Amino acid sequence: MWDYTDKVKEHFLNPRNVGEIKDADAVGEVGSLACGDALKLFVKLDDGKERIVDAKFQTFGCGSAIASSSALTEMIKGKTLDEALQITNKEIADFLGGLPEEKMHCSVMGQEALEVAIAKYRGHAVPAHGHDHEHEAMEGEIVCKCFGLTDQFLRKVIAGNRLHTAEQVTHFTKAGGACGGCIPKIKALIAEVLGEKTKEETKKPEKLTNLRKMQLIQDVLEKEIRPQLWADGGDLELIDIDGGKVQIAFRKACAGCVSSGYTAKFVEQKLRELVADDITVEEVEG
Amino acid sequence: MKELYVDNNATTKVDEAVFEEMRPYFCELYGNPSSMHFFGGQVQKKVDEARNRVAALLGASPDEIIFTACGTESDNTAIRSALEVFPEKRHIITTRVEHPAVLTMCRNLAKRGYRVTELNVDSAGRLDMDELRKAIDDDTAIVSIMYANNETGVIFPIEEAGAIVKEKGALFHTDAVQAVGKIPLDMANSAIDMLSLSGHKLHAPKGTGALYLRKGVPFRPFMVGGHQEKNRRAGTENTASIIALGKACELAARHMEKENTAVKGMRDRLEKELMRLIPNARINGGGAERLPNTVSIAFEFVEGEAILLLLSEKGICASSGSACTSGSLEPSHVLRAMGVPFTCAHGSIRFSLSRFNTAGEIDLIIREVPPIIRRLREMSPFGREFLRA
Ligand code: FES
Numbered sequence: 001m002w003d004y005t006d007k008v009k010e011h012f013l014n015p016r017n018v019g020e021i022k023d024a025d026a027v028g029e030v031g032s033l034a035c036g037d038a039l040k041l042f043v044k045l046d047d048g049k050e051r052i053v054d055a056k057f058q059t060f061g062c063g064s065a066i067a068s069s070s071a072l073t074e075m076i077k078g079k080t081l082d083e084a085l086q087i088t089n090k091e092i093a094d095f096l097g098g099l100p101e102e103k104m105h106c107s108v109m110g111q112e113a114l115e116v117a118i119a120k121y122r123g124h125a126v127p128a129h130g131h132d133h134e135h136e137a138m139e140g141e142i143v144c145k146c147f148g149l150t151d152q153f154l155r156k157v158i159a160g161n162r163l164h165t166a167e168q169v170t171h172f173t174k175a176g177g178a179c180g181g182c183i184p185k186i187k188a189l190i191a192e193v194l195g196e197k198t199k200e201e202t203k204k205p206e207k208l209t210n211l212r213k214m215q216l217i218q219d220v221l222e223k224e225i226r227p228q229l230w231a232d233g234g235d236l237e238l239i240d241i242d243g244g245k246v247q248i249a250f251r252k253a254c255a256g257c258v259s260s261g262y263t264a265k266f267v268e269q270k271l272r273e274l275v276a277d278d279i280t281v282e283e284v285e286g
Numbered sequence: 287m288k289e290l291y292v293d294n295n296a297t298t299k300v301d302e303a304v305f306e307e308m309r310p311y312f313c314e315l316y317g318n319p320s321s322m323h324f325f326g327g328q329v330q331k332k333v334d335e336a337r338n339r340v341a342a343l344l345g346a347s348p349d350e351i352i353f354t355a356c357g358t359e360s361d362n363t364a365i366r367s368a369l370e371v372f373p374e375k376r377h378i379i380t381t382r383v384e385h386p387a388v389l390t391m392c393r394n395l396a397k398r399g400y401r402v403t404e405l406n407v408d409s410a411g412r413l414d415m416d417e418l419r420k421a422i423d424d425d426t427a428i429v430s431i432m433y434a435n436n437e438t439g440v441i442f443p444i445e446e447a448g449a450i451v452k453e454k455g456a457l458f459h460t461d462a463v464q465a466v467g468k469i470p471l472d473m474a475n476s477a478i479d480m481l482s483l484s485g486h487k488l489h490a491p492k493g494t495g496a497l498y499l500r501k502g503v504p505f506r507p508f509m510v511g512g513h514q515e516k517n518r519r520a521g522t523e524n525t526a527s528i529i530a531l532g533k534a535c536e537l538a539a540r541h542m543e544k545e546n547t548a549v550k551g552m553r554d555r556l557e558k559e560l561m562r563l564i565p566n567a568r569i570n571g572g573g574a575e576r577l578p579n580t581v582s583i584a585f586e587f588v589e590g591e592a593i594l595l596l597l598s599e600k601g602i603c604a605s606s607g608s609a610c611t612s613g614s615l616e617p618s619h620v621l622r623a624m625g626v627p628f629t630c631a632h633g634s635i636r637f638s639l640s641r642f643n644t645a646g647e648i649d650l651i652i653r654e655v656p657p658i659i660r661r662l663r664e665m666s667p668f669g670r671e672f673l674r675a
Contacts, residue, residue, distance in 0.1 A: 012595060018665050033668055034628040036589060036617070040667040060666035062591035146616075178616045233382065233404060 004063065005097035011067035016074050019056045025049065028117025030109055034262070035147055035174070037061030037106070039069050041113040043076070043121070052076050052084060057113075064096075064103040071095045072110040081118055087111060088160060089172075104172040108157060141273070143185050145266030146178035151189060158193045166190065179232055208276060214241050216275045221248075224274065225267055236267070244278040246271065249285060287601045290647050294487075295436050295464055295580060295638035296605055300530070301489040307533040308491070311526035319523055320514065329525050336532025340496055343535040344481070345472035352497045352518045353528050357463040357484030358387035360497040361430070363508040363519075364459040364480040365391055368428035369400075370506040371457070375427035379456075381405040381413065381442075382623040387482075388430050388461055389619070401425070410573035411440035411624050418450055426456040433465035433481075437620040437636060438571035439580025441469070448477025457503065463487055463495075467538035468545055468577050479503045485527065489640070490534035494527035541641050549639050550578035552648045556637060557581040563656045566672065570626060570634060579639040584621070584630035587669035588662040593635055596658045602651055605636050629668070 004012075021042035031038030037060060044054040055073040059066050071092050076084040089107040093099045099107055119126050140150035157163065157173050166186045170176040176183045208216065221238055229235050235251035248267060268281035291299065317326035319333050334348070341348045354360045365378070365388065380392050382404045389404075396402040403421040405413055413431070422429065429451045434441045444460055451458040459480040465471065466481075467488035473481070480503065485494035499505055499518070511520030538545075560583060561567055570582040585593070590606030597604055616622065617631035626634070637651065663669025 012592070013599065015665065020670075029667070033587070033632070036632040038667060058665060058667040058670060060587065060668055061589050063595045065589070066592060066665065233406075 002064070002100050002103065004067075004100070007095075007097040008064055008067045008099065011070040011096060012063040015059075015066055015070040017054075017056045017070065018058065020058065021054060021056050024056075026117040026121035028113040028115070028120065030112045030116060031060070033060065037065045037109060039065070039109050039113045041069070041072070041110075041117050043114075043117050045081075051080050052078065061106065061109075062103075064099050065106040065109065067096055068092055068099070068106040068110045069113075072114060076114065081121075084114060085118055087114065089157075090161065101168070101171045104161075105174050108172055142265060142269045143189065144173075144175035144182040145262050145269070146182070147174045148262050148265060149173055149175045154186065154189055155193055158190055164190065164194070181228065181231075210243065213244075213276060217241055217246060217271060217279070220271055220274050221267075225270055229263070234263070236263075239284055244276065244280060246279060246281045247284045248281060250283065290600075290602045290650060292637045292639055292643065292647070292651065293603045293605050294640040295439075295636065297486045297492065298489045298640055299642055300486075300491050301534060301537055303537060304490055304530045304533045308526040308530035311529055316525075319525060320512070332529050332532075333523055333525060336528045336535075339532035339536045340483075343466065343471070343539045344483075344498055345474045345476075346498055347501065349516070350473070350498055350501055352499055352515050353523060353531070354495045354497055354519060355493055355524065356495045357385075357461065357482050357487070358495075359508070360482030360484070360495050361385070361387040361459075361461050362391055363497055364482060365395075365428055365430055366508055367480075367504075367506045368457040368459070369395070371504040372427040375425050375456075377401045377403070377423065377425040377427060379403045379405065379418065379421050379426055379429040379431075381407065381431055383407055383411065383435055383437075383620045384430070384432050385436055385461055385463065388432070392430070405431070407440075407623050409625050411435060411438050411571035411620075412574050413442050413447070415443070415446055415450065418447055422451065422454045422456060424454065426451075426454060428457045428459055430459040430461065433460045433462035433471075434469070434577050435571070435620060436464050437618055438574075438582045438624075439464070439577035439638075440571040440574040441465070441576060445477055452477050464577060464580075467535070467542075468579060470542060473498060473500070485531040485534060488534050488538050490531040491527050494524055494531045496531065544641055546578045549641055549643070552643060552645065553579055553581055553637075553639050556639075556648050556651060557583065559652045560655055563652070564659050566630075567659075568630065570621060570624065580636065581638075582634055582636040584626055585633040585635070585659050586630040587666050587672055588633040588659060589666075590633050590635060592662050593633065593658060596661070597635075597654065600650075600654045602654060605638075606634055 021044050024042040025045040026043040028041045040058045042056045043052055046053045055076050057069040057073050059069040075087060075095055089111040092107040092110050093104060116126055140152035143149055143151045143154055154173060154175055158169060161172055163169050163172060166176055166183045169186050176186050226235060236248045237251055239247040239249050264281050264283045271279045315329055317329045319326055319330035337348045337351050340351045378392055378395060378400055380388055392402045405417050407413055431442055431447050433444055448458045457479045458477060460478055461482045463482055463484040466483040479500045481498040483496050486492040505518060507518050509520045514520055514523055557569060566586040568584050570584055594604060594606050621631050621634055663673055
């Protein structure tokens with residue numbers, strides 16, 4: 001059983017500000033059913049559109065996710081948007097008297113939702129975390145395919161919370177907590193953020209003919225991707241290649257897997273990284 | 287707050303009669319059964335009696351019972367033994383839904399160069415015997431398949447699997463930790479070579495278990511040292527707990543009928559009512575044969591830990607196959623192997639009953655669960671969408 005503080009328990013049992021604001025000025029959504037937690041935050045501003053007068057939330061998740069959401073809404077009320085943006089995930093956790101380290105990702109989710117809401121309201125690019133619903137708007141490279149988290153997002157959390165181990169990164173972001181395949185990359189990111197190493201560029205072949213591209217795609221699938229899936233008891237089959245459009249079907253453990261959407265993303269990411277930027281991967285039945 | 291305990295697949299209450307049986311063996315009859323004097327000798331007699339009682343529950347003969355410290359030790363011992371007996375064989379078969387006591391061991395062995403096949407299950411949690419038939423070959427040293435799954439209660443066709451294994455000459459082990467005491471077993475008419483059981487799952491204390499080892503099956507001990515257990519498991523016997531385990535097995539045999547009528551009746555009513563009262567719920571493994579005491583229900587759009595915490599507020603102790611409680615971040619490996627849809631993989635709750643539960647307790651659970659699920663769905667963005675639709 002988790003050692004939750006009384007404050008966490010209290011906010012979980014009597015969450016403040018559950019619901020929605022019909023005429024909200026800003027709405028931020030992060031997480032998904034597959035990830036195991038998600039938060040939708042509604043923010044209402046005063047007439048001058050400066051100060052937050054009301055905030056409400058809906059959360060799917062564990063006790064500390066609900067408590068963190070409740071805490072967040074209490075904390076931002078009365079603040080200006082700029083003041084609210086200053087709130088760190090650590091402050092959310094502190095507000096609750098602390099969270100078990102394994103649950104810090106709940107506080108990070110709160111802060112993310114707020115950032116997304118404000119960025120969308122201001123018409124700025126939605127910050128890249130990955131595990132929000134705006135996959136198209138995402139910048140950065142996916143590091144953790146299971147939870148769809150980008151390097152940009154991880155970098156920020158590592159720096160902001162001064163994380164030193166891959167385990168801590170898992171506790172704060174979930175990255176590495178499922179298949180664990182991304183742990184080496186997480187370690188590299190930590191080293192990089194702590195200033196010990198600079199990123200090596202992955203080389204991509206220059207312009208490709210269509211035929212060459214098809215060959216390369218097949219090559220990467222066979223040599224890079226399928227062996228990784230085998231390790232998890234999964235597999236995929238290449239159905240068709242049409243220019244940059246790659247159609248695949250999942251087999252074995254991957255078929256019907258809760259993360260198969262992420263696996264498709266991961267395949268796409270890999271192909272973009274190693275073959276060409278314009279590749280899209282589509283999962284089909286077959 | 288008085289606990290309403292429906293987490294008996296995690297551990298069970300020690301039966302008062304079991305406790306009374308073991309009590310004298312701490313401060314009064316503390317002799318070492320290996321000693322030559324009368325004082326140790328009388329403990330030896332009780333240990334023998336315990337062995338008879340365990341054997342009787344399994345339909346085995348007493349010298350086929352080796353006492354161990356837990357189910358995990360029994361599992362580890364069985365697999366290691368088979369690999370030492372057949373050093374030239376490099377293949378192990380198990381399933382994707384085993385308890386970590388088997389699965390972690392096999393995965394570690396895979397890292398050390400063994401070929402490990404993990405059999406799949408279908409969406410109802412059932413094994414495919416053809417997959418086993420295809421996987422097994424002359425290189426297979428051991429096949430280890432659990433009798434019944436701890437999370438879903440799904441029972442595997444162990445004898446059918448055993449027949450296939452025996453044909454190929456591999457050893458056949460089953461982790462029967464969840465099955466022993468809940469369903470009748472008969473080793474005298476079985477293809478099982480080795481079977482693991484654990485005391486604390488059947489109202490004996492924690493820290494005691496046994497390995498059934500069929501007569502004539504080659505064996506190498508895991509613990510070596512003294513001559514205890516006929517050289518098959520060194521270490522001074524945990525006499526009080528062994529005596530308790532014996533008593534617990536005797537009681538289990540006596541209550542077997544009740545387990546499969548009264549307990550099953552309560553379980554059936556619980557699952558029927560919850561399914562009737564709560565929309566968008568599904569029984570994990572509902573299409574398969576299951577243990578009489580277990581039901582695992584997946585509720586869409588809500589998360590398991592939150593359900594458990596709210597249940598706990600009402601005194602109800604259940605468990606979840608969900609990530610958040612176990613510290614891991616994925617839905618349980620069992621539910622994943624079954625391909626439980628992602629809309630409810632994180633919201634599964636397991637209720638596992640025992641003969642100590644009452645009809646009144648079941649009524650209370652049936653009353654308390656639906657409002658909890660509704661409350662969390664109202665809080666969840668996905669649940670709200672669903673409730674509105
Ligand atoms: S890729 Fe990060 S946990 Fe699987």
